[in-house]
Amino acid sequence: MAITLMHRRSNFQRLPTKTAAFLSPSPPKSSSFLSFSTSFLLLVLLTIWSLSIILSSSFQICFSSRKLDSYCISSGALSHSLRHLIIPPSNLSRTFKPITANNEISEAIKLVEEKLHIMRKWASTNNNINCSGKGIFVYDLPSKFNKDLIAQCNKLLPWTDLCEFLVNDGIGLPIPRLGPGWYRTHQYSLEPIFHSRVLNHRCRVSDPAQARLFYVPFYAGLDVLRWHFANASISDKDKLSNELVKWLETRPEWTRRSGRDHMFVLGKISWDFRRVGDGPWGSNFLSLPEMQSPFKFLIERQPWELNEIGIPHPTHFHPHSDDDIAAWQARVASSVRGKLVSFVGAARPESTESIRSVLIKQCTTAAAAAACRFVDCGGGRCGDPGDVMTTFMESEFCLQPPGDSPTRKSVFDGLVAGCIPVIFNPFTAYYQYPWHLPEDYQKYSVYVDEEEVRTGKVDVMERLRAVEPDKRKEMRRYIIYELMPGLLYGDAGSQFRRFRDSFGIIMDSMIEMTSKLE
Template sequence: MAVSVSKRRLRSSKKTELEKEEKHKGHHRILCSSIQHFCSSFCKSILFRIPLAVLLLFIVYLWSSSSTVVSSNVVHICISSRDGGTAISGAGKTKYVQKENLGRVLDRDNKTVDVPKENLGSVVDQDHKKDSGESRAKNENLDLWEIESGEEEFRYIDSKNEDEESALKALSKYLQLQRSWLVSGIDKNNIDDKSGSCKGKGIYVYDLPSKFNKDLLGQCSDMVPWTNFCNYFKNDALGEPMENLGKGWYRTHQYSLEPIFHSRFLKHQCRVFDENQAKLFYVPFYGGLDVLRWHFKNVSEDVKDSLGIEVIKWLGSKQSWKRNAGKDHVFVLGKISWDFRRNDKFSWGSRFLELQEMQNPTKLLIERHPWQINDIAVPHPTYFHPQTDNDIANWQIKIITKPRRSLVSFAGAARPGKAESIRSTIIDQCKSFPDEKCRFLNCSDGGCEKPETIIDMFQESEFCLQPPGDSPTRKSVFDSLVSGCIPVMFDPYSAYYQYTWHLPEDHRRYSVYISKEEVKGRGVNVVEKLMERSAREREDMRSYIVYELLPALIYGHSDSKFQRFRDAFDISISGLLEKIGN
């Protein structure tokens, strides 16, 4: 269980460097004092009686038995407990590393605090600022923490053979590489990182023929048989406003990512109109909507593939494409990667991402192919699209103080045709409890047609169950996070192996993981397992979700003007520019 020494949200102005603690054998004595006071009192009492060499040896011994903290202009020595417990602390940031015995830490006010052995087990970072890149590598040195780095620390899948083990290692490598493309030291909630010069960061937006984007929006009434998409494409594809939820809330469809990104690219401060000034080239092809319009129509595979092939031919005539073979180009595709990787076994989707010309460009998708390094997963669009800092701050205040009258909730439907699905099991478990323990919203009978119903339930719940559906990822994961509801994952591919730029590497900070095998094979009751989580754990996780993660998971309005926050679009652009630069 993670333990926090302070619930107050910290300010970046009070950050200091994380202290380093050396590991030694033998027994240690407990002492915390100022070097100046120690030296003064020691010298006055016995300095004249002991030879200088002995004095120096004694001081070296004390120093080697201690850890040093530099805070403001004061240097502290703290000799660790004789039981060997370890806790590493800096001003405003405390990390606990599992050890055999009791640990002692310095909290943000430099007071010594005992940490019970049973609470040492996970790494807790109280600083509301995510380390990344070089800074994270320095703070989480392998020798210092004595834990494995990267995804290997969070192994959720046991490989059954060498091939599976090799695949998991490759996946871990790809995820770490994608994380390395984040700009080192960026604070996702600090606008100063994005308001700098656009020198060397020019973004060129191709003016494609309308058949590749706008004309697809014009087919909104006939996109799928049972839904008219026209209302979803209003307001730059944010949809119609939901005024009852407050400012910035819209009926946004989960497949609206492409026009949402297009609108933001067109208004980006670093947009250039000269190809020779560009570092990044954006291709506004609505490939997801192209695939969607053929999903439920009886057409040939050639028809499904035709528009994607045409856009590649169009690009092939451009010198800007030829110059780097598309490596500095990005496509935004508002569906899962598999919808663009049709094979001989299935007739679903197109072969757009299997084309040879599409191997070099970067693809932003709502769900990535785990073993395609140029597939980058970005958050599903939620219903919240604020315009100002106050819109975000007001929502944060609302949901952090919102009473949670249900412990667990699940909005979804069973998948009786999928033998591997655990949905029926968790639905039965949920329905066996009263509403204050678990609430179920049945999406199979129209219960989820109104977004307000879903958001209201998530706002009133501590945990939101997120079992895989037709694919591992779910829009509901992001709806729950934006509502301050802790997502419960059953498959690492639902988020952990996906959103490297927008979710932290330590998944325990914002979610709970219960494997599908535990539920289906070992009969674990999900609701009962979640009852074991303390109120303090829930509060700490929700605080981290609301104040640290939330701004980076939403797509602001196309006219948004943020001064303090960076949204999902801003994070994506930073990652793209860094990736292209590398």
């Protein structure tokens, strides 16, 4: 991966390759946010940004990576480039010492935290919202925007038939081995899952005049997925997105507030919808001017967008009732955890920035082998959710390093199993899910700096052994009884009274927010 800074009047020197992860709008591979080089890079970018505002000059930041051959951001959008920076939360940066007299980096961190704080304030704590005057209208889109994409389930990926994963309103085929509510759910199936739940929401109305919130069931993730590995033109990749926008612009409900009271749920990461120019990866859906006002919910958000909110990846557990959740909580709480640590994943030998090989080596050495279980997912060897969940349920800690992007579905699979996640990159969880994970990350996770692992300064196994048993017990209690229900997506007909699942948190929050719009 490489970065080039270009200016109208002069050319900047090419930056070192290892700095690319901090700027790339493609999924970042790693972060070294405590290092001098990163601090210097942040200072350079912030200085350039300030000068660009003062001088109104123009330049571009261009990236190249495995997925994005060409991604350029002009000076007019430079503030968005700063939004891609991986900056640690304040409670992770106690030892972070800015090298600038004007404290620009601390100000940048403060801005990130302010946005997260605003989003957290939007989250509703009311699980018994009165629907009067707060109706939800679900657009009946032409089938090409959703149902027809499901019908292409055997063609979306060249090596996998997704049809068995997308039946049952997107939750997939049942997994009897794990009990009621467990299904073979694909990581990219959130769009039909969410759609089916909204259709059954108690506040749904058939008359748009009675609605304050409008849900657009466009399966943009499935649309972009079918072009990822196809020899397709830019016009093909953007066609359905452009048609959707044109269709919405014919609706008075959309034009009344320019989409501010509309919401989209997209089942892939934000970077897949932010292609710039003629790059080969993804669509331009979220870059369209019309898409700046609505609320977008994604499994991995663009870190600086206030109306782009990260929501949990779908797990394999889709309970139907409160009793289903309570039964699973009891089962997980009583699970015997014979392993201190587990890592379920594959190495990334092609990525020099990945810490996975280091973690695998630490896990599998003779001294650690008795305490750590490595499940190699290379070549698709982790296709059985039952085996994965069993590993998580038998482990106290689950290693969750970044993969092709910072976030991992495995984080939520592990939490549902009561396994304490070990986070190495703050964008894996801490900056992603303000409505579903608490600001105090120490309640549910252990943080180990990614760069310390990469440079061999920390033995993760020893770090985790040092966590007191009482602390582990309290963290697990919090995960199982406080956190887990809000990370789940119930099935299409689910009804909850005692608990509130992820879907309930999202919809309650959006109903409250849009009901206040003038």
